[in-house]
Amino acid sequence: MTTVSKYIVVGIVLGLVLGYLTGVFLPPSAIHKKESLLEKIKKRGVLIVGTSADWPPFEYIDEKGNYAGIDIEIAKKIAEAIGVKLEIKDIKFDALIAALKGGEIDLIIADMTPTANREKEVDFSIVYFSDVFTFVTTKDSSISSIEDLYGKKIGVQQGTTQHEWAEKHLKGKCEIKTYTKVNPDMILALERGDVDAILISKTVASVITKKKLTLKIAFIVEGTEEYAAIAVPENAEDLKYVVNSVIEQLKSTGELKKIVESEIAKLLEKEGGS
Ligand code: ARG
Numbered sequence: 001m002t003t004v005s006k007y008i009v010v011g012i013v014l015g016l017v018l019g020y021l022t023g024v025f026l027p028p029s030a031i032h033k034k035e036s037l038l039e040k041i042k043k044r045g046v047l048i049v050g051t052s053a054d055w056p057p058f059e060y061i062d063e064k065g066n067y068a069g070i071d072i073e074i075a076k077k078i079a080e081a082i083g084v085k086l087e088i089k090d091i092k093f094d095a096l097i098a099a100l101k102g103g104e105i106d107l108i109i110a111d112m113t114p115t116a117n118r119e120k121e122v123d124f125s126i127v128y129f130s131d132v133f134t135f136v137t138t139k140d141s142s143i144s145s146i147e148d149l150y151g152k153k154i155g156v157q158q159g160t161t162q163h164e165w166a167e168k169h170l171k172g173k174c175e176i177k178t179y180t181k182v183n184p185d186m187i188l189a190l191e192r193g194d195v196d197a198i199l200i201s202k203t204v205a206s207v208i209t210k211k212k213l214t215l216k217i218a219f220i221v222e223g224t225e226e227y228a229a230i231a232v233p234e235n236a237e238d239l240k241y242v243v244n245s246v247i248e249q250l251k252s253t254g255e256l257k258k259i260v261e262s263e264i265a266k267l268l269e270k271e272g273g274s
Pocket of ligand 1 (some may be wrong): 052053054055058093110111112113114157159160161162182186189
């Protein structure tokens with residue numbers, strides 16, 4: 001053997017040994033592609049959805065103590081499509097994004113609006129609902145316009161787009177009080193007279209004013225049309241794909257419309273006026 005060919009043989013042997021050792025000693029994640037969130041959910045057998053269960057008819061806790069509402073029905077469909085069980089975590093609305101980013105939950109389904117600020121932190125599905133802002137007052141109130149609110153106290157849910165709107169349009173003109181939970185805390189505050197009006201979405205306002213006969217819709221806020229979408233962590237493309245397919249199907253088959261109608265009807269029937 002020539003010196004050159006000896007070097008070649010030694011080189012090959014060294015290469016094989018090193019290659020083998022690298023394979024043995026490196027953690028599998030360094031060799032294999034990182035497991036996707038969808039794969040992780042499938043392995044776990046459970047989809048963990050975060051919501052803020054204070055917003056009927058989208059999400060609330062029913063009289064049996066179960067999570068119920070439009071968003072919960074959508075969550076069930078997604079879990080079904082993935083082929084896993086569903087776990088709901090009730091989290092303060094303004095802590096949902098941090099919970100999603102921290103991996104505590106896989107999705108946020110909370111009638112959440114995909115705003116530019118939120119888009120910087122998480123991804124959003126396609127839109128599944130659209131709504132407008134509405135002020136609710138007690139029946140005896142004479143408030144019927146934004147100007148009527150000047151000098152009054154209004155309630156908003158902490159960290160919502162309603163909160164943001166109030167800060168932008170009413171700061172310095174009204175006293176803005178924030179609440180963690182709309183139902184029951186912010187509604188009770190209105191009933192007690194701690195605030196003169198609360199700002200929520202029209203769908204939620206319609207249900208609440210039908211249940212609470214001492215409350216009414218004062219007025220709808222012009223130019224506040226906004227949408228709801230499901231928040232997905234960044235870089236979870238395969239999970240987002242499943243979520244979008246489910247929403248797409250619920251919309252195109254008319255099933256979403258049925259879910260919305262039956263969830264509203266169920267809520268009004270079961271709990272009645274109080
Ligand atoms: N759409 C509004 C937002 O994204 C309010 C959503 C409130 N949701 C709830 N589950 N409390 O800020």
